Amino acid sequence: MPMTPTQAATGTSRPAQTEDAIELLRNDHRAVQKLFSAFEKAKDDDFDAKSTLVRRACEELTVHAMIEEELLYPAAQVALDEDDRPDVEEAYVEHYLVKVLIDKFTTLRAGEPGFDATFKVMSEMVQHHIEEEESDLFPKLRKSGADLNALGKELMQRKEELEAKIPKDAGDNTMRLR
Numbered sequence: 061m062p063m064t065p066t067q068a069a070t071g072t073s074r075p076a077q078t079e080d081a082i083e084l085l086r087n088d089h090r091a092v093q094k095l096f097s098a099f100e101k102a103k104d105d106d107f108d109a110k111s112t113l114v115r116r117a118c119e120e121l122t123v124h125a126m127i128e129e130e131l132l133y134p135a136a137q138v139a140l141d142e143d144d145r146p147d148v149e150e151a152y153v154e155h156y157l158v159k160v161l162i163d164k165f166t167t168l169r170a171g172e173p174g175f176d177a178t179f180k181v182m183s184e185m186v187q188h189h190i191e192e193e194e195s196d197l198f199p200k201l202r203k204s205g206a207d208l209n210a211l212g213k214e215l216m217q218r219k220e221e222l223e224a225k226i227p228k229d230a231g232d233n234t235m236r237l238r
């Protein structure tokens with residue numbers, strides 16, 4: 061039986077573990093963009109599909125923000141010249157805002173006013189994050205000579221650890237993991 065768009069977007073298949081740090085983070089970005097576009101395509105009244113997609117996006121984004129804060133940004137501070145270093149303060153503020161929206165889904169249910177709008181605003185903020193990293197930080201890191209294979213392994217290991225701990229309900233999982 062062919063997979064529905066929701067099943068395809070929420071699938072758990074993993075790429076081979078040969079990704080370096082940038083490939084891993086880009087794949088995270090692609091995964092979350094797939095969830096955003098599946099949400100846009102979901103029927104207005106398909107609340108089950110929408111809930112599933114939002115829950116998966118919240119999980120993905122929670123883990124993604126944590127591995128970036130714990131591992132990527134510190135590595136970038138070491139590997140890049142001062143002018144090229146990511147503005148970590150700005151990244152933290154952006155991550156914080158996404159977490160506030162993730163937290164709204166602890167109580168907000170599909171079909172309730174504000175559910176779709178909250179997810180839309182969240183997807184726009186994340187899209188901005190993706191564009192910034194992929195056009196600026198990642199190319200600079202690629203050029204820096206940093207050991208992206210070693211960093212990729214660390215990111216994958218931490219990602220698996222966090223995914224194993226994550227509660228299987230929507231909401232601000234970051235707070236519960238800390």
Ligand SMILES: [Fe+2]
Binds near residue numbers: 089
């Ligand atoms: Fe990212």
